[in-house]
Amino acid sequence: MLWLCLHFFNLPVECFGDTEGETFPLFVSQAGRVIGGNRPARHLGIRSGMTPTAARALTEDGRHRLRDPDREQRMLERLATWAVQFTPRVSIEPPMALLLEIEGSLRYFHGIEPLRRQISEGLEQWGHRANTAIAPTPTAAWILARAGDGTPVTARPALAERLASLSVNVLPLGQRATDALQGLGCETIGALRALPDDGVARRLGRALLETLQRAHGERPDPRRNWQPPNRFERRIDYLEAITTVDGLRPILRQLIDSLCTDLRYRDTGIMRLRFVLRHRERPPTRLPLGVLSPTRDAGHLKWLVDQQLDNIALTADVTAVSLQAGRFHALHGTSEALDLLDRDDRHTTDADWRTLIETFDSRLGEERVCMVKPLAEHRPERAWCYQRPGRTVEPLAQPSGTARPAWLLEQPLPLRSPRGRPEHNGAPLVLESGPERIETGWWDGLDITRDYYHARTANGQRIWIFRDRRGQRDWYLHGIFG
Amino acid sequence: MKEAIHELLDQPGIWRANTPHRGPSSPARDHVPSGFAALDRALPGGGFPGSALTEILYEAHGVGELRLVMPALARLSRSGRWIAMIAPPFVPYAPALAAQGIDLSRLLVIHPNDGPQALWSVEQALRSGTCAAVMAWPSHCDDRSLRRLQLAAESGDSVGMLFRDSTAATERSPAALRLALGESSGQQLNIRVLKCRGTPPGAVALDSWSTAPVRPQHPLPLEE
Numbered sequence: 001m002l003w004l005c006l007h008f009f010n011l012p013v014e015c016f017g018d019t020e021g022e023t024f025p026l027f028v029s030q031a032g033r034v035i036g037g038n039r040p041a042r043h044l045g046i047r048s049g050m051t052p053t054a055a056r057a058l059t060e061d062g063r064h065r066l067r068d069p070d071r072e073q074r075m076l077e078r079l080a081t082w083a084v085q086f087t088p089r090v091s092i093e094p095p096m097a098l099l100l101e102i103e104g105s106l107r108y109f110h111g112i113e114p115l116r117r118q119i120s121e122g123l124e125q126w127g128h129r130a131n132t133a134i135a136p137t138p139t140a141a142w143i144l145a146r147a148g149d150g151t152p153v154t155a156r157p158a159l160a161e162r163l164a165s166l167s168v169n170v171l172p173l174g175q176r177a178t179d180a181l182q183g184l185g186c187e188t189i190g191a192l193r194a195l196p197d198d199g200v201a202r203r204l205g206r207a208l209l210e211t212l213q214r215a216h217g218e219r220p221d222p223r224r225n226w227q228p229p230n231r232f233e234r235r236i237d238y239l240e241a242i243t244t245v246d247g248l249r250p251i252l253r254q255l256i257d258s259l260c261t262d263l264r265y266r267d268t269g270i271m272r273l274r275f276v277l278r279h280r281e282r283p284p285t286r287l288p289l290g291v292l293s294p295t296r297d298a299g300h301l302k303w304l305v306d307q308q309l310d311n312i313a314l315t316a317d318v319t320a321v322s323l324q325a326g327r328f329h330a331l332h333g334t335s336e337a338l339d340l341l342d343r344d345d346r347h348t349t350d351a352d353w354r355t356l357i358e359t360f361d362s363r364l365g366e367e368r369v370c371m372v373k374p375l376a377e378h379r380p381e382r383a384w385c386y387q388r389p390g391r392t393v394e395p396l397a398q399p400s401g402t403a404r405p406a407w408l409l410e411q412p413l414p415l416r417s418p419r420g421r422p423e424h425n426g427a428p429l430v431l432e433s434g435p436e437r438i439e440t441g442w443w444d445g446l447d448i449t450r451d452y453y454h455a456r457t458a459n460g461q462r463i464w465i466f467r468d469r470r471g472q473r474d475w476y477l478h479g480i481f482g
Numbered sequence: 483m484k485e486a487i488h489e490l491l492d493q494p495g496i497w498r499a500n501t502p503h504r505g506p507s508s509p510a511r512d513h514v515p516s517g518f519a520a521l522d523r524a525l526p527g528g529g530f531p532g533s534a535l536t537e538i539l540y541e542a543h544g545v546g547e548l549r550l551v552m553p554a555l556a557r558l559s560r561s562g563r564w565i566a567m568i569a570p571p572f573v574p575y576a577p578a579l580a581a582q583g584i585d586l587s588r589l590l591v592i593h594p595n596d597g598p599q600a601l602w603s604v605e606q607a608l609r610s611g612t613c614a615a616v617m618a619w620p621s622h623c624d625d626r627s628l629r630r631l632q633l634a635a636e637s638g639d640s641v642g643m644l645f646r647d648s649t650a651a652t653e654r655s656p657a658a659l660r661l662a663l664g665e666s667s668g669q670q671l672n673i674r675v676l677k678c679r680g681t682p683p684g685a686v687a688l689d690s691w692s693t694a695p696v697r698p699q700h701p702l703p704l705e706e
Contacts, residue, residue: 352612353564359606360592368593372586374576384576389590406548406579407572461544480572482548 002103002154003138006119006130007145008079010036011096014128015071025062027055035067069095079128081228082265086119091138091223097145099138099223112152126265135159138223139215143189146170156217163215164190171211177204232262232270232325241280241317245309248277248318252305255323260298268328269294273301275323279316287312290361292354292390294329300355304362311363357389378440379448380408380478403454405464405479412476415465422465422475427458429465438466452478514615514641517553518688521673525659526680530554534658535632535642539651539676543571545663546671547645550688555615556583558641563614566607568592569600571619597621601631608634608642615641625654632656651676 008014012028013036027037027046034050041062046055052064072095080098083090086109089101102115109115116132123130133144134152140159144150147170153162166189168181180203186192192200193212201209213219234255242248252275263269271294275287289304360369370386377383415422415429422429434453441447450466457463464479513527522528530536530551540547559565565588567574580586592607594600600620607616608631616635623631623646635642644657651662658679664672671688675681 352610356606356610356612357590360603364592364594364599364603368595370591370593371589372574372576372579372591374580374586380575384573386591404575404578404581406552406575406582407543407570408575409572457542457544459542459545461542462546463544479575479578480544482544482546 001101002106002134002136003141004100004102004116004119004132004134005093005138005141005145006079006083006098006100006123006132007142008076008096008098008128008130010129011072011075012036012067013038015068015075016065025059026065027052027062028065028067029055030067072096077226077229078262078265079126080226081262082122082126082267083119084226084228085267086115088225089223090226092226093138093142097142099141101138101223102134112154135162137215137217138221139211140217143170143215160193160216164188164193168192171208173208174205177208180204228266230326230328232259233322234258235320235322237320238318241319242321243314243317245312245314248314248321249306249309251321252309252323253302255321256298256301256305259323259325260296260301263296263328266328267331269296269331270325270327271295271329272327273323273325275305275321277318278320278322280319282316285315285318288366290366291358294331296331300358304358307359307362354390378438379446380404380438380452381412384408403481405462406482407480409478409480412466412478415475415477417475420473422455422467424455424457424461424463424477429455429457429463431455432462435467437469439469454481514554514558516550517557518550520688521550521686524675524681524684524686525678530641530643531658531679532641533636533639534679535628535635535644535656536659536661537644537646537650537655537657538661538663539646539648540663541648547663550661550663550671550673551617551643552582552584554641555617556585558614559583559585559588561614564588564590564612566590566592566613566616566618568603568607568616568618569594569620570617601627604631604642604644605634607638608640609638611638611640613638613640615643617643617645619645623650625656629656632658 012030013026016026016028023040025037025041025044025046027034027041029035029052032051033048034046034052034055035048037046037055041055041059044058044062046058046062056062056064076092076094076096076098080090080092083098083100087100087102087105089104091099093099102112105115106112109118112134119132120130131145131148132150133141133147134154135141135144136153136156136159140153140163143163143166144153147166149162149166153159168187168189168191171189173181181192184195184203186195189212193216197209200212210219214221236251236255242251255275259270259273271292272288272290274289277285277287279285287305287308289301289308291300291304295301357369366388369389371389373385373387375383375385415424417423432454435451436453437449437451439447439449449469451469452464452466455463455465462481463477464481465475465477467473467475512532513525513529514532515522515529516525538547538550555565565584567589570591570593574589574591576586579589590607590613592603594603597620600618601623604616604618604620607613623644628644631642631644634640648662651660655677657677660676660678662674662676664674673686673688675684675686677683
């Protein structure tokens, strides 16, 4: 096995957003000491170990943040989710590192250096800085990364020698262990390894001994693979309730941006998402949104949201908004691919058509946008159904029998029939053809026994009527030929 | 040398009433054959105008308004673009539509909540460029919205078919073609051409107008 460790030494700063590209100086402190800053802060001479007061003296408009371990953890999880594209075996090494088992991926990425290059290009794009190191054990990779030693160690026999020259300070040491090591005059890992194991365990703690043993491959070092959460949820709470749709718009747009950033980390797309608007003392309002093919196009999603917002009225003030998205889908690259191909009419039409459906969906609601599909069934009211657009409708073999009407009534409409002769709007109907007997459905209790006729009304309408052969032998209007 | 007026009149954007256009400014593909020879002969270009609105005015559902457009729609549904049905008054019955040659995987059915949404939907569908034809049953449609829809049909290169009550015949309309359906008696459907770009108003009677299979003209005896 071969492990690559990414040590995000500036994570306490980076977790506050893409700060490297910003123009304002930002520094982070912990326990009264600066622990890092972004590029503008570093340019101003703000260094780790300064007091925040000294740092603030160097910058008037700089921003000062206290270290936020929760943010760091979330950022690390995001990075882990992103790293899954390089290997399925990614594990998190809190507080600032990721471990990637890369042996299985080397062939795919054509070797260590191309893989490393790809990883560092990706990190640069996200504005992250990391030390990378490669070693046969995860702990050794982690130690090398903390030491900033990027030369890969690929063979286990070379491992002890490489670790031996490193300072003991790269090990995770408590104050007690640091003091003890100083007392021993022990400065390198090699010197530490020369001491007897039980002595190290007694004086410096068993945990440190075990770390050393894991690093050297003398003790198993199992890791749990990172499983990216399979849903996205972000919530924004407001102290002042939002009272207008226009007040809501920027918030929904902001949430879409953060969703799309997340999707880029995951290298996936989304087809369904849902906004939940929370009110005081009222059940929440849900705004679902769907697209027909996976996307992470923030502009398109915002446009769909705008369509929906144009069409709603806020019934109550909104105190919190959350965005939930489940099921992630691989992007097929359809839209990008299509732009590269010749813009064949049919293809562009398909893309435009998808946009049209999504526009209808978001404005009218999905249940109002459909296709019709014939079903193999003799009962006329069951010989069809609605379905969601986007699927091919397979034509059925035409059932034998007389012509069917283009319009069907949702419910058969009773017709008056004085003296057994059916009437429509008070005028007798002229029967033109029939009867066609439909007698079926005994197996599910919804059986019918009907005689269908084509009929013409006094004002020239052609309609489809039937006489129920059971009960009162009543007449019904069931379809219109149009 | 041509006179200025002739050069002007050669502009493709100009059409002259009473002069049926069959020249290069309105090639055949700008029209969709209706599938009814008598109607195609009566209409300039030989069918329903493309990229424009057609209004079909009728008194009651079922007098033939759908069968009039079915052959054209069946053809368009196989053209690679889509057919949209907006605010249909009843369930579009899949087995019958398939039997009439409509490719149902190209047919979109939209049920808007109300009149304004219906007009919005029609405009979206017409303008999208992805619908070869848009059939709509708007509950209300004034001159201004018709004008919008006409423009949308032009920009989306779509055949817009509005099915409206015959009382609308007296209203002004920017539609390129307005047909009023008269009574269909037996084998014949009478159509009045209220307005048609490039030809004077007139009337057409379509023959062989009946539901297949053809049936006797006298009433059937009821089986008791």
